[in-house]
Amino acid sequence: MDGSIPSKTRAEEHDADIWGEFFIPPYFERLGLKTATKSTYIIGKRGCGKTMLLKYFDYHTAFSARRHEISQDEISHVGIYWRVDTQFCSSLQHRGIATDHWQAIFESYFSLYIAIEIIRSLRTIAKSAYRDFNVDDFEGLKFESIPDFHPDFPSGALELENFLAKVRRSFSTWISNVAVTPQPLLPPGKIFLEALIEDIKALPSLSGASFYIYVDEVENLVPYQRRVLNTLLKHSQRPLIVNFTSKEQSSENQTTGPEWVNATHDYRLLDLDKLLVEDERPLFFSEVFLANLSLASGNNNEEFVTRLQSIEYIADRRGSEYRDQILTQMKQRFPSKAYKDFAADALNDSALYRTLEQKITRSLQAQKTEVKAEDFFKYLMVPDALVVVPALLNRSSLTPSKIISELDEYAISGTGSFRTSWVQNNLVGALLELYRPYGRECPLYSGFDTLCTMSNNNLRNFLILCYKALEIAELKDEDVSVISIATQCRASYDAADQLIREIKTFGQYGEQLRIFVLRLGSIFRALQASPAMSEPEQNQFTINSGHRALDARELNFLSEAIKYAILVEQIETKTKGTVGTDIIDYQLNPIYSPYFQISYRRKRKLEISTKDFEVLYSGNEDEFRTLARSVAKVPKETDDRQLGLI
Known part of the structure; x- marks a missing residue:
């Protein structure tokens, strides 16, 4: 394979003549x-x-x-x-x-x-x-x-x-x-x-x-x-x-x-x-990736490649049979598992099992209850429920006995609070927090659909994720036709790290934007580390309070962050409060999520004031740490390393 072709993720890396290297996008006729x-x-x-x-x-x-x-x-x-x-x-x-x-x-x-x-x-x-x-x-x-x-x-x-x-x-x-x-x-x-x-x-x-x-x-x-x-x-x-x-x-x-x-x-x-449009992106991204692999292997005249380079076949590429064939091929190359299976895998890992056991034990000791950790581990048959137990034990509205009762109902009949809300709302956050101390290879950052979501519908980001996975698989001498979940996760981290380093080249605010991303990601990670985990998947924020409006300098900074897709503007989601109306939500680009071990899914948001935003983008380190601790609402004895602020 010609490794120079998959390494080209920027148009500037190609020659002026790209005949045979360009693939007709679905919107071509609309141009x-x-x-x-x-x-x-x-x-x-x-x-x-x-x-x-x-x-x-x-x-x-x-x-x-x-x-x-x-x-x-x-x-x-x-x-x-x-x-x-x-x-x-x-x-x-x-x-x-x-x-x-x-x-x-x-x-x-x-x-x-x-x-x-x-x-x-x-x-x-x-x-x-x-x-x-x-x-x-x-x-x-x-x-x-x-x-x-x-x-x-x-x-x-x-x-x-x-x-x-x-x-x-x-x-x-x-x-x-x-x-x-x-x-x-x-x-x-x-x-x-x-x-x-x-x-x-x-x-x-x-x-x-x-x-x-x-x-x-x-x-x-x-x-x-x-x-x-x-x-x-x-x-x-x-x-x-x-x-x-x-x-x-x-x-x-x-x-x-x-x-x-x-x-x-x-x-x-x-x-x-x-x-x-949104439903065209996964297919087109897949076509570009697979066609580039064919070019790298010297198969320039392969029918699949030549069809992508011809305007005549745009309509044929919209067919459901063709679409299913391409997407199936990508899902087989970049496999993943259901969240429940990831929870089961975690319980089968001795280190993660001990971590979960320690979390449950500490929470029970703090409550001075007669309930023991082993009372919960009787429910290994419902790993998705067991993994979220530490968060539930840190909520004042719940008792250990109530949680065990709900575990019993969920294990027997698949009903109750675990079925209706607890697993759905907390499993991803609980898995992220369980894996976080062990570094880069959290299995949640795997699978074709996940790669599409993390790329934020951006072709370049998608290709970087895929090519990085290929590169690591080859270094590990793995089968590149089916890339392991561990390799995908390592690739996701490395890609995020690479893209965060690249931010400093983004115009006049480059270094300031990079620091802003590091601070924002750290705050979301600190929120995730909160024991009660009431908001485990926060990766967006809105600025809707304060004694003043954003000034011209702050608006210009936000504009730069949006222009370079560091932040993604979103239509307002529903809010908890009854006072005031949010206008814009800003999501941290999900491509950066593996670096911080936070969720890539757009779920919950953080409401901050104009003063908080000022600290995020221009405050000193002491002001930022004070803000992070205040937002995360953690005890004073919790150190910065535990919060992910170091």
Whole structure:
């Protein structure tokens, strides 16, 4: 197996030409990018497949040398993907130059970059299987109108490409030395591109050419630069259409003039996270994983792979028989068990058995009751009930005798409080707490359905989990066709650890966001460690109290956490209280749950004040520990290590 293929979980790790590596998503027909007559704004969180989609439409792939046949109508959509160089574009401001001057400079830089790419796209088309334009045609191509802009601008395609590339290098040098280096001559913005394209369309073989520019991560541009691009987007029409992509929709909608852009009149807004509907995700994620394994094994021409790469088979992939076959295959590769079986396994493990016995004994001793631990262990036949007993013994409303009575009823007839609520509400939390002292391999983090839930419907996260499991299985010399539960759990922890470390690279708040995740996860773990375990599966919070509203800085921080999918916004769930109304619930991304040994399921939430939130994201360590102890409502003698705060 070619290990480099499964290791590529980011589109940036792939070459510009991804022909044969891209799999058609179920929503492909709903995109309509190739037939669009106005601009498109594509948004989607990290890992949703946005960049891979854009690379598929880019000319490197559309006119790939690996394509044996290219239809004539392909020329109607020549895609050019431009991922914004944030650092370079950020340098195009201030330094003694007025904003309106920078505005003209940036528009010229944009036309310079895109003009070079347009010429390169023609060279790629000429070398491809596209029959109506060949290398001789490219080398003989003349841009008759280009010298009109300046006598130094050559008209030949090769000469112009080399000239513009030289100008671009000179421009980079000038940007680094604006005070001492003369500004190079730049092409004059959109009008230059329009003239270039008009000369291209003068050729009968390229008369149907249209160029679609996809500007990725547009939200990272300086505000004046977004206004320049907004202007280009607003006035886009064939044969030159400017499109945007970003993690979330940009809040900068003004143009360089008095106009504004909006989704109603100026562009189509496509949210990829919403286009891939919930019941389509497990199947598509499975298809991508299995197809990548086929590619890694050298089976590039396997029927399963080629069908995923063809638009013609989208409808066939919706069939129930095909769906069941793929999902069954994934569930067999990533097996799991019912929670009750996990409880039985725990009781068959001597270390976990002793831990449970100690928990029950301590609780009984604290109550000074005559009931003994062995009275409970008579009910080994109902392990799912027995595992939650320590939590029940720490509730003042319940007596040991009452719990034993309920155990007896549950064991005999399967009815009673264990059946109606106690097991359902507490088993997952009790298992997590039972396994927590033993580190990384809690079996709850296993199984195909669990991997889908933990990935939070994000393709990249799902692939990271699956590939990590494969990697560990191979290191352990296990059968990779059926990955053990222990290996899956270790992989889940390692993936969560990797992704938490990665947070520090997330923009200007990276390190602060990482600390915030560590603190929030630790609080949920401390809540789980509460002996009574009345709220064992808290992994979300809402900010609904305090003497003030969130300020602009706090709202901006929340926005960044949501943009990078560290927090997941949820529609309000029902609350216990009768005072006030919650507006938004924020769930800690379940991909991080194995790291903290907390639940990945969206169940219960924590209500915090604006002051609590301020401590979470910007307080010092002493303030955070005080908050954690207060929220968890634990006795003073409970140490930080026991709470999971160390």
